[in-house]
Amino acid sequence: MSPRTILYTGKGGVGKTSVATATALACARAGQRTVVMSTDPAHSLSDSLDTQLGSTPREVTKNLFAQEVQANEEMERHWASVQSWLTDLLADRGLERITAEELTVPPGFDELFALLQIKEHHDSGEYDVVVVDCAPTGETLRLLSFPDVAKWWIEKVFPWERKLMAAARPFAKTFLDLPLPDKAVYDEVERLVGSLVAMNEILRDRSRTSVRLVMTPDRMVINEAMRTFTYLNLYGYLTDAVIVNRLFPEELDGGYFENWRATQQKHLKLVRSAFEPVPVLTAPYFDEEVIGEQMLDKLGDAIFSGTPAEAAPGDILFDTLIQDISVNNGTATLLLSLPFVEKGEIGLNKIGLEVVIRVGDQKRTLMLPSSLVGYKPAGAKIEDGRLRVDFKQAERVVRGGRDVKEPVA
């Protein structure tokens, strides 16, 4: 059976590495052969486990393997031919070789190559559980959505392009003075796209793979996690838990931190309104850093004591996509699964991309994808136990020479 794969993401500094490592350790303690790998170029897995790690997995304690994936090594393995061809091409155009070499790696590709390690762990059959400590939010997402585009390209465009290039080669060499990509370059791109497509299938397998969002109870951090959640739903990636880390404990009431605690509790409510019924797990702000197995055990215990009854840290803790957004002819439709939703007055409020929905005494908050910034709510109802909200695109109206956006009546 393919391994269970859990990806942790969230803004920098919120505790991704600590939570990912604590999860992996908990799985290892439960007897599952587990690997935790970090693809965040800001590696801190070594610090977290308090031991020096390399780019290949090493067993750090019984059943727990850890690795800090090196993007440049992966690049060398997957991209060398393309890189040398592009470098020649750019250097021919008068660019400094060093600058040219830097330009041959599209932004974000390094993490993409690092993520390919997931596929290798799946192919190897070595592990029961693969835990990934990802780079912060935006990056990973953009990369995760990439294989769809790549797949289209490889199926529709690539075969033609390749034939045309083969036919044009003798002429191009003579007349254009351009270094054309050779077979090695094409083979490499084809292999790479094939791997990306396979990896995308792994990530989209909701019976084996899920994403967990780590956040602190701070407004900006939560906003970003909400955006990520929307995109994950959009791409069909399952989020099976969110973790709110660094909550000030009750003991702090009455002291200097009392205000902070109140604010955090308010933000925790916002988290629930944005993510439930996805399980919201929490961990306290400990009185020391989370370094080494003992502290990691403590963090793991705190987080997973909040899971639904009898669930283990490596289980799929929730199994449905609760948001579904589709766009058709200028109307965007949002379908939202709400627990316990029956009837009730529906209230809707959209400010920028944030939408606040009230149904009876329940409140939901979510972030729309940025492409829907010009859309306005046009109606809401409860349909088959789900809340359906329609948004209409604002029409462009030219007024006094200026482009003004107006809602469709």
Ligand SMILES: Nc1ncnc2c1ncn2[C@@H]1O[C@H](COP(=O)(O)OP(=O)(O)O)[C@@H](O)[C@H]1O
């Ligand atoms: N619940 C917590 N209590 C106390 N310190 C924490 C907690 N979670 C994380 N830390 C500490 O915060 C720092 C950042 O955590 P880390 O997991 O590296 O974040 P990220 O990977 O998101 O950048 C580390 O020094 C870590 O030990």
Ligand SMILES: [Mg+2]
């Ligand atoms: Mg980290």
